[in-house]
Amino acid sequence: xxxxxxxxxxxxxxxxxxxxxxxxxxxxxxxxxxxxxxxxxxxxxxxxxxxxxxxxxxxxxxxxxxxxxxxxxxxxxxxxxxxxxxxxxxxxxxxxxxxxxxxxxxxxxxxxxxxxxxxxxxxxxxxxxxxxxxxxxxxxxxxxxxxxxxxxxxxxxxxxxxxxxxxxxxxxxxxxxxxxxxxxxxxxxxxxxxxxxxxxxxxxxxxxxxxxxxxxxxxxxxxxxxxxxxxxxxxxxxxxxxxxxxxxxxxxxxxxxxxxxxxxxxxxxxxxxxxxxxxxxxxxxxxxxxxxxxxxxxxxxxxxxxxxxxxxxxxxxxxxxxxxxxxxxxxxxxxxxxxxxxxxxxxxxxxxxxxxxxxxxxxxxxxxxxxxxxxxxxxxxxxxxxxxxxxxxxxxxxxxxxxxxxxxxxxxxxxxxxxxxxxxxxxxxxxxxxxxxxxxxxxxxxxxxxxxxxxxxxxxxxxxxxxxxxxxxxxxxxxxxxxxxxxxxxxxxxxxxxxxxxxxxxxxxxxxxxxxxx
Amino acid sequence: xxxxxxxxxxxxxxxxxxxxxxxxxxxxxxxxxxxxxxxxxxxxxxxxxxxxxxxxxxxxxxxxxxxxxxxxxxxxxxxxxxxxxxxxxxxxxxxxxxxxxxxxxxxxxxxxxxxxxxxxxxxxxxxxxxxxxxxxxxxxxxxxxxxxxxxxxxxxxxxxxxxxxxxxxxxxxxxxxxxxxxxxxxxxxxxxxxxxxxxxxxxxxxxxxxxxxxxxxxxxxxxxxxxxxxxxxxxxxxxxxxxxxxxxxxxxxxxxxxxxxxxxxxxxxxxxxxxxxxxxxxxxxxxxxxxxxxxxxxxxxxxxxxxxxxxxxxxxxxxxxxxxx
Numbered sequence: 001x002x003x004x005x006x007x008x009x010x011x012x013x014x015x016x017x018x019x020x021x022x023x024x025x026x027x028x029x030x031x032x033x034x035x036x037x038x039x040x041x042x043x044x045x046x047x048x049x050x051x052x053x054x055x056x057x058x059x060x061x062x063x064x065x066x067x068x069x070x071x072x073x074x075x076x077x078x079x080x081x082x083x084x085x086x087x088x089x090x091x092x093x094x095x096x097x098x099x100x101x102x103x104x105x106x107x108x109x110x111x112x113x114x115x116x117x118x119x120x121x122x123x124x125x126x127x128x129x130x131x132x133x134x135x136x137x138x139x140x141x142x143x144x145x146x147x148x149x150x151x152x153x154x155x156x157x158x159x160x161x162x163x164x165x166x167x168x169x170x171x172x173x174x175x176x177x178x179x180x181x182x183x184x185x186x187x188x189x190x191x192x193x194x195x196x197x198x199x200x201x202x203x204x205x206x207x208x209x210x211x212x213x214x215x216x217x218x219x220x221x222x223x224x225x226x227x228x229x230x231x232x233x234x235x236x237x238x239x240x241x242x243x244x245x246x247x248x249x250x251x252x253x254x255x256x257x258x259x260x261x262x263x264x265x266x267x268x269x270x271x272x273x274x275x276x277x278x279x280x281x282x283x284x285x286x287x288x289x290x291x292x293x294x295x296x297x298x299x300x301x302x303x304x305x306x307x308x309x310x311x312x313x314x315x316x317x318x319x320x321x322x323x324x325x326x327x328x329x330x331x332x333x334x335x336x337x338x339x340x341x342x343x344x345x346x347x348x349x350x351x352x353x354x355x356x357x358x359x360x361x362x363x364x365x366x367x368x369x370x371x372x373x374x375x376x377x378x379x380x381x382x383x384x385x386x387x388x389x390x391x392x393x394x395x396x397x398x399x400x401x402x403x404x405x406x407x408x409x410x411x412x413x414x415x416x417x418x419x420x421x422x423x424x425x426x427x428x429x430x431x432x433x434x435x436x437x438x439x440x441x442x443x444x445x446x447x448x449x450x451x452x453x454x455x456x457x458x459x460x461x462x463x464x465x466x467x468x469x470x471x472x473x474x475x476x477x478x479x480x481x482x483x484x485x486x487x488x489x490x491x492x493x494x495x496x497x498x499x500x501x502x503x504x505x506x507x508x509x510x511x512x513x514x515x516x517x518x
Numbered sequence: 519x520x521x522x523x524x525x526x527x528x529x530x531x532x533x534x535x536x537x538x539x540x541x542x543x544x545x546x547x548x549x550x551x552x553x554x555x556x557x558x559x560x561x562x563x564x565x566x567x568x569x570x571x572x573x574x575x576x577x578x579x580x581x582x583x584x585x586x587x588x589x590x591x592x593x594x595x596x597x598x599x600x601x602x603x604x605x606x607x608x609x610x611x612x613x614x615x616x617x618x619x620x621x622x623x624x625x626x627x628x629x630x631x632x633x634x635x636x637x638x639x640x641x642x643x644x645x646x647x648x649x650x651x652x653x654x655x656x657x658x659x660x661x662x663x664x665x666x667x668x669x670x671x672x673x674x675x676x677x678x679x680x681x682x683x684x685x686x687x688x689x690x691x692x693x694x695x696x697x698x699x700x701x702x703x704x705x706x707x708x709x710x711x712x713x714x715x716x717x718x719x720x721x722x723x724x725x726x727x728x729x730x731x732x733x734x735x736x737x738x739x740x741x742x743x744x745x746x747x748x749x750x751x752x753x754x755x756x757x758x759x760x761x762x763x764x765x766x767x768x769x770x771x772x773x774x775x776x777x778x779x780x781x782x783x784x785x786x787x788x789x790x791x792x793x794x795x796x797x798x799x800x801x802x803x804x805x806x807x808x809x810x811x812x813x814x815x816x817x818x819x820x821x822x823x824x825x826x827x828x829x830x831x832x833x834x835x836x837x838x839x840x841x842x843x
Contacts, residue, residue: 030693038800040558040604049561123562123569178576184606199605199615200792202692223693227790235674235686236790395552395805398560414563435556436565 023499025218029517031498033244033508034233035203035224042194042203043183044165045113046121053162054246055224058205058511059100060165060188063091063110064156066505068272070328070417072156073504076105076166076189086151086460093142097212099168100187107138112169114146121177124163124421128155132458151460154418160273160506163416191217191513201226218516230366234258243498246508247271247490252313252368258493265496268315268489270507275324275422276488278412280376281442284481286407288353295480297347298408299337301383302376304485306339311372315491319484321473322423324415326487328462329469334477344383357386363410364397372485373410401437412488413438417505419469420457427481428453444481521833525826532822539818540594543811544587553579554604554805576603577807590811599815600808602801609812612797619689620793623785624778626709627717632771634717635724636764642725643732643763644755654725661722670715670788677711684710687790712789716782720774727770731763738762764835772828780817 035051044056063077072080077091097105115136118125129136132152137145148155158164166189171182186194189212192205203224207217225242227233234254236242238261247270250258259266282289282298289295304318323330358380362373370391377387387408392400401409416422425431425438429445449472456468492508494501497518504510555573559565574580578589593600599609642654678686684707685691696704735741736759744754783795794813801809832839 032692040561040804041606047558047562048564049558050563121569121572123559123564123566126566126568178572178603198792199612200619200796201689201790204693221693225688225692225790226792227687228796229671229687229788229790231671232674232687232788232790235679239678239682239686241685241687241692392551394560394803395550395557398556399552402556402560433567435567435570437560438564 025499025514025516026518027218027516028220029218030221030223031219031244031512031515031517032223032225032242034227034236034242034246034249036227036233036246036249038200038226039203041183042186042197044162044186044188045117045167046178046183048122048124048162053509055203055205056165056186056188057161057190057506057509058192058222058513059186059190059194060161060167061190061511062159062161062164062166063093064159065510066157066160066273066417068269068505070157070272070505072159075159075161076110077159080156082156086153087148089146089148089155090139091144091146093144094212095142097189098210099170099189100193100208101168101171102210103168103170105166105168105189106141107144108141109166109169110144111136111138112173113167114144114164117167117172117177118164122163124416125158128152128158128421150458152420152458153460153462153465154420154457157417157421160417161511162506162509190511192222192511195221213513217513219512222512230254237493243495244501244508245493247492250493251366252311252315255313255315255491255493259491263496264493266491266493267502268491270492270502270504270509271490272326272505273417274414274506275326276412276414276490277319277322277324277484278410278486278488279319280483280485281406281409281411282481282483283404283407283409283442285404285443288351288356289358289407291351291353292479293347294351294353295483296337297344297351297353297383298380298385299344299480299483300340300347301344301385302379302483302485303339307372307375308486311368311375312486312488315489317487317489319487321477321484322427322482323419323469323473324487327415327417327419327422329419329456329466331466331470331473333470334474336477341379341383348383348385353385355384355386357388359390359407360387361390361392361397361400361406361409363412364392364394369410398437401441402435402439404434404441404443409441411437411441420453424453424457427476442481444479446475446479446481449475449479449481521830524829528826528829532826535822536815536818540591540811540815541587543814544590547805547807547810548583550805552805553577554807555579557804558604590808594815599812602806602809604804604806605809609808612809613794613812613816616792616794616797617779619791620779620782620786620795622705622709623712623716623791623793624782626713627720627782628771628774628778630713631717631720631724631774632767635721636728636767638721638725639728639767640732640755640760642729643736643759644751646729646733651729655729658722658725661718662726664718666715666719666784667788669718670712670785673711673715674788684708686711689792712782712785712791715789716785720770723770724767727766728763731766732759735759735762761835765832768828768831768835772824772831775827776821776824777817778824779820780813 035054037051039049039052039055041047042056044060061076063075065073065075067073076094078094079092081090099105119129132148134147134149139145168187171187172180191208191211193208195206196204205222207220227236230251234250237245282295284290308316320332321334363369373389377389380387400406414422426440427444428450431440432443433439452468452472456465459465459468499516500514503514554577555570558573559569601608638654642651645651674686677683688708690705690708741758744758779794783799786793786795798813
């Protein structure tokens with residue numbers, strides 16, 4: 001099975017390479033890209049904010065990349081093998097890779113990164129390595145072996161660049177990571193190097209002349225421009241100041257208009273790994289919200305298609321359950337909720353709702369969310385539910401969400417390529433923890449759900465995992481611990497003469513390695 | 519009271535005021551929900567207890583509040599504005615990095631609005647009741663009443679997008695690597711829209727203030743005397759009326775000058791101008807306490823400083839004013 005999987009991956013990558021080279025890339029050129037907000041830092045091991053990932057994905061690299069179907073592809077790992085018992089992963093590294101400071105990249109760096117550095121600082125890798133991994137060993141300079149405590153299928157999905165960027169051991173080992181002065185001058189193995197960061201204006205990356213993949217990158221320079229106002233970003237694109245508007249950087253109502261401009265392309269691809277899933281979290285500790293019938297009533301009351309069509313400008317897709325249809329293990333075999341106010345009224349009445357005011361916490365991420373909040377308030381009031389909208393700024397929202405201070409709360413979370421990493425966290429009992437807005441903040445707890453997620457994570461084959469995930473999706477869609485609203489699309493708008501911009505399931509975050517300018 | 523005594527007194531008061539502001543700021547921003555560690559974790563889309571503990575320790579937030587206050591005040595006494603762990607830089611270097619851009623923008627806006635505003639006001643007063651007056655007062659009203667962000671965006675759409683005259687955002691052409699005069703011209707072209715937008719409101723204020731003040735002075739007895747002894751209207755207007763009418767404008771200019779550092783948040787945001795206003799706004803939404811306190815402190819020091827300066831300018835404009843405080 002594993003041999004076959006590897007063979008397929010290789011074949012797919014060869015195929016991808018063939019397609020990419022159908023048109024000979026031109027060398028040289030500069031691309032101007034929008035990044036917003038300004039990243040706090042570019043040291044990707046210590047910070048995984050959206051904007052950090054966008055820029056730092058050019059500087060750092062990980063063992064693997066993932067295509068649009070989320071199949072692993074070689075990156076710093078040339079090849080990999082999974083033992084028949086699915087417990088030992090052996091990664092063969094690329095030869096001749098050097099860090100930006102000229103030092104060689106070896107298995108020591110990989111072991112340091114995965115076993116020490118990220119285990120200490122990375123909130124996503126830490127739980128995986130602590131719970132699943134037995135040892136991470138260097139076999140020789142170019143071979144690393146990861147031995148698991150038990151089979152853990154998602155491991156092969158964890159080596160994406162923001163989740164596991166390779167960190168230079170010679171710079172960080174034995175230092176206080178967060179205080180290391182090198183954090184301001186990131187050293188990676190990636191196709192581009194940091195030249196200058198003019199705070200408040202731009203980040204300038206230049207080609208890594210010694211990049212290990214011969215002939216790459218094609219571009220000479222990338223400028224990431226920091227333009228705080230969304231409307232000004234749109235004008236900057238129209239006047240030619242920038243070539244690429246990354247996902248979410250312009251208002252939804254500008255997307256359609258900008259996409260129609262001459263020499264302009266738009267794609268919603270490149271988000272398959274993250275597959276942002278938006279929902280409303282009911283705080284099930286709060287009275288009537290703990291009642292399943294009431295939650296189902298709310299789901300029938302919300303005109304989700306209106307939200308998609310009008311508020312989000314027709315972008316995205318209606319979800320059916322906790323797992324995005326863009327990722328693996330999705331199942332459509334679940335109870336569905338069409339927009340049906342009459343049925344909603346019935347269920348809400350049957351739930352014993354007595355007209356309590358429900359506090360709806362708006363997500364302060366801009367106009368679109370505010371409109372969505374208003375639309376949903378309207379939907380709920382139409383079926384007799386009293387709603388009071390609460391507004392705050394981002395830190396205020398983070399605090400309220402983390403401390404469970406809401407009745408209904410908007411949120412959107414990344415799926416991270418596998419339900420064990422991006423999905424289970426919102427529903428399992430062990431993740432009910434204050435202080436984290438992305439934990440199970442609604443407080444839903446169901447031993448059966450816990451068991452299904454736990455078993456699915458470590459089931460040895462994909463078939464067994466699929467069966468368990470199918471069950472849990474069916475169960476959750478009935479119970480509605482959260483009200484799924486939208487599989488979000490973040491369109492990337494760019495000039496058509498920028499080629500090969502989005503080639504993987506991580507999109508722009510995977511860097512401009514293959515991009516070129518006509 | 520001589521000038522030296524006056525200055526010493528004002529400075530001493532200023533220091534007390536600054537200290538009070540510093541303490542007040544500290545508690546004010548703590549009253550806002552959330553903290554920098556939570557914000558960082560929230561932005562990353564993933565967090566666990568350990569990450570928050572690590573970050574809070576790094577930010578010094580695990581210390582008792584009074585200890586934090588003491589560390590902050592002690593730093594200020596030694597001219598150390600602190601360190602931003604979010605940006606991995608000292609607050610002073612962050613501020614100094616952004617200061618030139620802000621001073622260029624607000625300074626340009628200051629000069630434009632002061633010059634244009636007083637001129638418009640003086641002209642309107644001399645032509646009071648005629649069509650020139652109507653045009654100017656109407657314009658001033660429009661400048662005064664139009665929201666800044668609307669002017670900012672509309673000017674981008676009209677002058678950058680439709681007419682292609684000047685760039686819409688930024689401080690200079692990124693990646694163009696101009697030097698010398700070419701660079702100065704490039705920066706100037708980027709400066710046009712934000713400086714005009716920012717200056718518009720104060721232009722209106724100066725114009726209205728100058729006009730009203732000149733009309734008031736024009737009716738005074740000494741102006742009648744001047745007219746009676748046969749001076750030309752131009753001389754009366756310049757030497758007698760304008761000089762006496764300028765005091766309220768000086769007051770207003772003092773106010774505007776006090777805002778040179780902190781008053782351009784909106785303009786800097788819409789025009790992507792890399793100044794202090796944006797540094798402050800970003801620090802606010804990120805709860806980057808040390809940066810926020812640093813900017814607050816520098817801006818309050820500017821206000822206090824310009825108040826003292828305004829008092830001195832009063833004496834120059836009108837020697838009859840004694841520096842009594």
